Amino acid sequence: MESSCDPVKTRALNNIRIVLVRPIYGGNVGSVCRAMANMGLSDLALAGAAPSIDFQDARKMACWAGSILEQRRDTATLAEAVSDCAVVMGATARLGLYRQHSQSPRACAPRILETAQTGKVALVFGPEDNGLSNEELEFCTHLVQIPSSDNYRSLNLSHAVMICAYELFVASELFVPAQEKSPEAPSAMKERLFAMWEQALLEIGFMEDDKAQHMMLGVRRIFSRGQLTEDDVRILMGIARQTRWCATQAQGRPGGQGS
Amino acid sequence: MESSCDPVKTRALNNIRIVLVRPIYGGNVGSVCRAMANMGLSDLALAGAAPSIDFQDARKMACWAGSILEQRRDTATLAEAVSDCAVVMGATARLGLYRQHSQSPRACAPRILETAQTGKVALVFGPEDNGLSNEELEFCTHLVQIPSSDNYRSLNLSHAVMICAYELFVASELFVPAQEKSPEAPSAMKERLFAMWEQALLEIGFMEDDKAQHMMLGVRRIFSRGQLTEDDVRILMGIARQTRWCATQAQGRPGGQGS
Structure with missing residues (x-):
């Protein structure tokens, strides 16, 4: 139940940036920080955050991941937040002309980790109410769609980030699962x-x-x-x-x- | 991007109960409801919920999954909440004598779905502050440990439920991912x-x-x-x-x- 300390894999996770576009609720931003820390990520950018955003709520929900919140970068636009990223992966729950070529978080995790060994990768999530606009999707080199029920497709923002971060952490193989100490009997x-x-x-x-x-x-x-x-x-x-x-x-x- | 309507798989998800033991925060309970609805689950039990729990917060965070909150069962003890369940899977973040034989959510998903085709399965999550006690772990036939970073192991309650529910939903194969309409060129x-x-x-x-x-x-x-x-x-x-x-x-x- 120990994490491996593989420096290449750790660097890959360090090269992955979570970008929240026009987030509205501070509590969600804080929950995103905690999810990132749980899954070994640390680079957070807020692009065009609502001026009314409640950073006290954010700090409360971040729990022990407050440093990610403090060290975040704030940009006015998505373009600024991803300008140094080779792969820009946009999360979308909806269908449509711009969204046909989406992949599941599990399917795209190896590609993200491969690129992140040498360059920056952005994972971009839209605002709580409407998701990413078509103009914002144009910045995305790839789209990711999280599997969800037809009856209720729209995930909470921090839940969406958590699933993507979890798939990346599992694919990084930094986590070594528990092993039975006693072998199976012959x-x-x-x-x-x-x-x-x-x-x-x-x-x-x-x-x-x-x-x-x-x-x-x-x-x-x-x-x-x-x-x-x-x-x-x-x-x-x-x-x-x-x-x-x-x-x-x-x-x-x-x-x-x-x- | 349509869900399949396989009745056997849908019944399996219907047979999976999420049990929150001694939950403290209404917001988390509501977020759990939403995560469950996103992943096709609907059976929620609260075992020994704190009397101070704020159900207004819960309703707010449940969003369109309020019916799961309304239809939940409230029990005094974990034993009552799982009495009809053949498999009782307890979530744990810690190590110790009682926790060696834990599996990852991905590894145990097929076993859960197999049992849930004919019987009830409980997925049990402890309170936000301390997790499940050793006495509560004794009720668990299996343990699940969510992969997480050594630097911050403890997940938000609704995030922990989301990852387990997500792995079950993916393993159920009810979600049919987006397909490129145009085939790869010969x-x-x-x-x-x-x-x-x-x-x-x-x-x-x-x-x-x-x-x-x-x-x-x-x-x-x-x-x-x-x-x-x-x-x-x-x-x-x-x-x-x-x-x-x-x-x-x-x-x-x-x-x-x-x-």
Whole structure:
């Protein structure tokens, strides 16, 4: 569960700029900062932000990602915000003449990361109410469309940024997922387990000798439904061992099986 | 860009319940509703929600997904909220004894959808401040960990729900991505294009006969960097045609090439 420290991949994420065009709500801007920090991004530009934007809300929603908010660049236009970017990827939820050649965030992530190894890439998101205008889409070398339900296509601004940033972070392979510390148990170890359970189930009187093979098929099936690690098998062997000890004790008592 | 109407896949999404345990902020609950609607989910449960929760904030952030908020189930405990669920998947950002066997949202999506074809599945998210407790994790048959940066692991609640819901929606294949209407141009069509450009570039005097083959290698390379559709090739043929017409006109004028 550690991140790798690959400097090339880290540089690629550093070269990706999130551009919010004419954002309206400070809370969304702050939520975007937090999403960026969660996914290893840090370069934020606001192009033509509404003068009424509430930066106190933004700071509140940014939580521990306030530095991204403080270090953002403010530009008057989209053209200024993306002038140094080789790839300008515009997010769009709608269809239309200008929007036919859109790709999914997953499909375009490798292309973005490849370009970002050497140059700047902008990911551009329109305002909360209407998205990017056709004039703004002309600046975009590529379009990205986030998969969403026909019944409600329009995502919250920070949710749209989060999905794109998440796909880039996953594609960067900087995140190393959790690994089971105990390996999956090999066949011979599982066979020893089944032999111990068979003995235990006979000794407690759960099954008779002539039914044992049939019953054990059911037990084998239950324990084969998911992966069993060596740790899992050791727990189950311990249960069999203790069950057999208990059966021996019971046989020695009045009213016990063997009395 | 249409969603498919596969009834089995739609039923699977209908069988997935988002459970928020002890949520604190109404705004987050509303944002979760919107994220769910965006990704085709509709079953929301709040387990032990804070009495102080601001449902006006929730309604505001839910936007057009208010019906999910209204139709939610409120339970006192997590146990009640998941009692009818075959798979209970708990989201966790932290490590520890109880959290080793976590999977990524992408890795566990197929398993969730498979179970959800016949039974209920719960996706469980802890409160904004501390996540799920160890006692609550005991109810979870599986754990999911969202990839995030070592520098800032903790996601906003609605962002965490959005990423899980997005992975399920993508895995359901209910979303059919945009398709280029024009197919990629076949070789013979591209060769006709290059022949027309060669003629035009000779006629405007951009290159001499003996350099033509070499220059055309550069032109071929430029037009081969990305896919060219048949529509693209028709535009580029039109440019060559008009260029040749223009060159002919220039030759007839005083001061023109041919004069």
